[in-house]
Amino acid sequence: MQLSDLKISTRIAAIAAVSIAGMLALAAIFVTDQSIRSDYAAVIDSARDAERVTQRIEVDFLQARRAEKDFFLRRTEADIAKHAAVRARLADAFQNLSDRLQAGGLSQLAGEAEAVRRSFTRYGELFEQAAAVNRSLGLDENSGLQGALRTAVHDLEAELSEVGNPSLQVMMLMLRRHEKDFILRGDLKYVERLNAQASDLASVGPAAFGSVQTRNAVLADLAIYTSNFAGYAEAMAAEAALRKELSAVFAEVEPLFQTILSGVAATRVDAEAASAAASSFALKIVLALAALLTLIIAATVLVVGRSIATPISVTAAAMRDFAAGDMTARVPDGARKDEIGDMVKALLSFRRSEEQKRAMIAERQEAERLGLEQRRSAEIDAAETARQAFIAGIAPAFRALSEGDLTARLDRARMAGFEEICDLYNQSVATLEETVGGVVNAVGSIRMGLGEITTASNDLAHRTEQQAASLEQTVAALSVVTQAVNETAESAGKAQRVASDARGKAQKGGEVVGKAVAAMGQIEHSSEKINSIISVIDEIAFQTNLLALNAGVEAARAGEAGKGFAVVAQEVRGLAQRSAEAAKEIKTLIATSREQVGTGVELVTASGKSLEEIVTEVSAMAEVISTIASSAREQATSLREVSGAADQMDKVTQQNAAMVEEATAASQSLAKDADALDQLTGRFRTRVEPVRQTRLSRSRPVAPKSPVIQMRQTGRGSAAPARNTAPQNEGWEEF
Template identity: 30%
Template sequence: MKSISKKMTLFTVMLVVISLLVATFASVAIIYTTTKSLTEQTLTETATVAADRVTWELKAIQNVAIQAGCNPKLSSPIYTNSQKQREVDTIAANFGLDRGASIDYEGHGSNGIEYADREYYKAAMEGKTTITEPMIGRSNGKLSVIIAAPIWKNGELNTEVVGCVYFVPDEEFLNDVVRAIKVNENGAAYIIDKNGNTIADIDMQLVRDGENIQKIAEEDTNYTALAQAHEKMEAGETGFAEYVSGGISKYIGYAPISGTNGWSIAVTVHSDDYMVHCFRGLIILAIICAASAVAGGIIAGIISRKIGKPIRLCAERIEKLSEGDLTSPVPMVKSHDEVKILAKSAAKVVNEQNAMISDIGNILSNMAQGNFDVHSNDADNTYRGDYKVLIESVRNINRRLNDTLSQISIAGDQVSSGSEQVSAGAQSLAQGATEQAASVEELAATIQNINAHISATSQDCQKGRQLVDETAEYIGAANEKMQNLTAAMQEINDASTEIGKIIQTIEDIAFQTNILALNAAVEAARVGEAGKGFAVVADEVRNLAGKSADAAHDTTVLIERAVAAVENGNNITNETAQAVSEVEARSGGVSDIVNKIAAASLEQSDMVKQVNIGVEQISNVVQTNSATAEESAAASQELSAQAQTLQKLVSRFTFREE
């Protein structure tokens, strides 16, 4: 078993080590998170600044092209192509551009090349300034970025487009821009277009080869993380990502280049260049943690020994006390703190327990000899605090044993007299049990008769229930037929309504025909002699229309009477159906009542059978009681003898007076 000093030392060291480890890991986490966050922010901002620089460089060349487009010499028909080419070359030389050319309205270049099929020429003729993707020039085979702008008539901006002027910066223009972006020794930058192709890089060969990370990632999964970052770059997003290239962990920050056709610039660095400070901090913190743990262990060992030794001596004395040693001395402690209080308390516990055990031993020794009239020597001073429970418990034991033995003595007298009464009662019980047996047999015969009547009643109920069920089936069939009759009456009523609608339509047609015939007669009268034949026909048509209207009216009257009769029949049918339904419901109630009577009869029959079984059991019990009563009489006599023996034993004790 480890001593308390060792435990305190171990606990203190563990507490120091755990605290230092928590502080170390928290510090490392904070340093790592902060460093990574700053790296992300730095790279993202660097990429944004780099994108702005590229935009500014391109914008500067765009402005050169726009200003050249406003040069009246290039739009003037007086100047020859060679003169215009010299003007463009002068502008290119002044601004450090590689070359340029002027293109007329028909696509003829001042340098003798046809440009009518070029996309940047077509855009310029629509009044747009264009920056092309890097491409291999058709005329010189160089990688070129073309900035083209419209040439305005008479050099007046936003008037009439009469041609196009373009300039091409140096082949290494974009590469020089990314080379100038140097975050640190291992940092780099590159530009991709909207399709993910590399258009500017430190290594010109990658640009010539048209490197595309997404396509490379389809064959090599090591480039998957970088390909995902390129997808976001193509989408025009600004952000930060991590990837591994050639076994080296790298960070990348990217941002879109405004004013271009989906270009985006990326800035990359080795992650170790930024995280090395974090690793150094981890090593320093680990050294501090180890040194602090050693120093804490030494200090904790010294303190724990000063505290643990006196506590160990007191613990050894208390352990002897638990083994029954009440005489060994308690160790002396020279300190003036809680340890001295512990030593005094241990000595006090030993002395008081010695006094209590001696006092309790005296009381229990007298009680063992039969003397219950004994008391504690000095209970108020010996038993203090929670120890008072001990003397109270001993007093309760003394008191209860005294009361119990006194009651046993009294009970012995009562048992002696009661046993004689039990013997006489047992004889009387045996005689009564014989009489009960005869009465139980008569009761069993009566129950058999009741069971026979209940069985007959149950059979009659079964027959009645069968008749009621058959009646309910007939009533149900009649109710179903009545419902079919009601449905048929409703269909007749609906058909009569439809016929009424048709008659109304016929009346409307007859009215319209009469109007038409009247109009025809009027028109025939206007014609004169030539229209007499038509007037006669119109008059006949009017007569027929009138007869149709009369016939339709008479039919309507008959239909209305028929409808009224059908409605009356429908009401009578509904009332009849309702009455049949009510009879069906009441027959169902009668069936339920009969079923309940039958069920009750069966239940009564079962209950009578149970009663019969109970009577048989009572008969057996009565016979058992008779035998038991005789045995009780013999046992009562034995009990009287034992009670006298008990009185002799109790007379040996001395009881205390209350």
């Protein structure tokens, strides 16, 4: 049996069956791999949970240590409560850690976890003991042993303060020093020193206390103080021991954390490696099976596909050829039993029908072609006859138009079938005739107008030349006057500057005198201030002398201990006396300086008044000269403006003359162009005869052109003297 004997659906179903079997095999492998990986994943998750719990316990342990440090630093009940909260949280975490280790198969690490839990329990007990010791010491300066010690030392200091004996106060200060040293350093040697100092204070006789009763009261307070300090020192020593033990417990626990974390991490890594190996093995099996299935399916698809695609391709090609009109194309075997065989049978039936239809169509097309050729031949002959008749009818009219005759027209009656073209031609020629006639008449008018413009331009040019010569003479005269006035204004300006300089110098002299008077006043004021300062220095020296004297007396009372201080006090007295003597001398010098400064102020004031009078006279003279200079400058400015206006008029007149010459030349050129245009338009013949206009004669002969001389600028806005180029008898003429 061949594949062509099977239906296409049967062959496709076989391919699908092979594909489904392969997919089921792959799914079975994936399910098995997933089951193995889920077991390892449970172990990995338990190990990771154990790691997180262990790390959390370690962090909480550090939090407990931080709360411990905060308590020892601040000594508050809040820190004790914070430490208790962390310990409670750690108790639950230890139980959670044990459960995680059992679930992850890590029972070998349960011993380390239990050791950590016991150490932490011991740590909590030690912290409670330390907290109790600190409560007995006092959480602030007014409670516990610290408060009692503070009260005892204040009572003892009050008793010694009433006695007022410096040596006893020095002993008390030494007691406080040893107390502070012990509190800061925690060394027991300071306790021994404090007890020794207390014994020395207790051995002092009644004379130093002033009375036996006072001594007994001081010794009673001293006994209370030493007793309280002994209890305080003992509690401090106990607290220090507890702190060391707490640090030792933490040092024991820290390596256990690392052991637990290392064991859990090793278990997790082993489980991850085993899971990866199982996954890799499953992946290899899947890839091998997938490759085998791919080969099987590819071979099946190739064989089945070719058994289907090849005959379908041949059939499709035959159908395309049939559609293009080629009925000789090859088709597959019609004896096939599948769907393609049915298609081939239908295709062969279509080819037989198409061949019959084509034979009928060919016969009909041949009959239509013969009829169409006969009709086209008759239409071509009729069109050629009409074209020859149309050309013969329009030829005379176009020939007359080419010769310039605009009166020729086409006869509509003789141009049957072309009436619209005749109307368009007649309208175009009539419009052209009207336009050319208007151009001819306009050329005549332009010629007459250009003649008049040329005559007027010649007259205007002659008058403009006369006006330019007159303006040039006027500008030359104004130049001479302007130059003289400018020299006068410059002389007045120099005089004004000299007067202004003299007034400025006089004013500066007055300002200098004023500044000298002010400086003298400031010197006198500064002398008064210096005198006041010297008085203060004298007073300070006096007070220093008194203080040195008192210090010498106190040093003498102190005996041997105050000898050095007495020498210093004597030196201070000597310095104070020398300062007082120097201050007296400075006061005498300042008094003499004040008298001399007063005399200088009077002399400078008199000089200032004289300079003020000089400044007043010079200012009046400067104002008069300034008025003269201003008048001269105004006259010079006015003359420059007049000269500038005349110069501008002369320039405008010259420009007008040049423009008139250009207009005359342009009108003459236009006249020539108008003559040429008149000759061109004379070639056309129209029904209306144009009106010929003669050119008007010029009213006067054209004077020979003479160039207009451009003026040169000299001086300040003035024109140079004009050349005598115009006749003396020519005057002004109106345009």
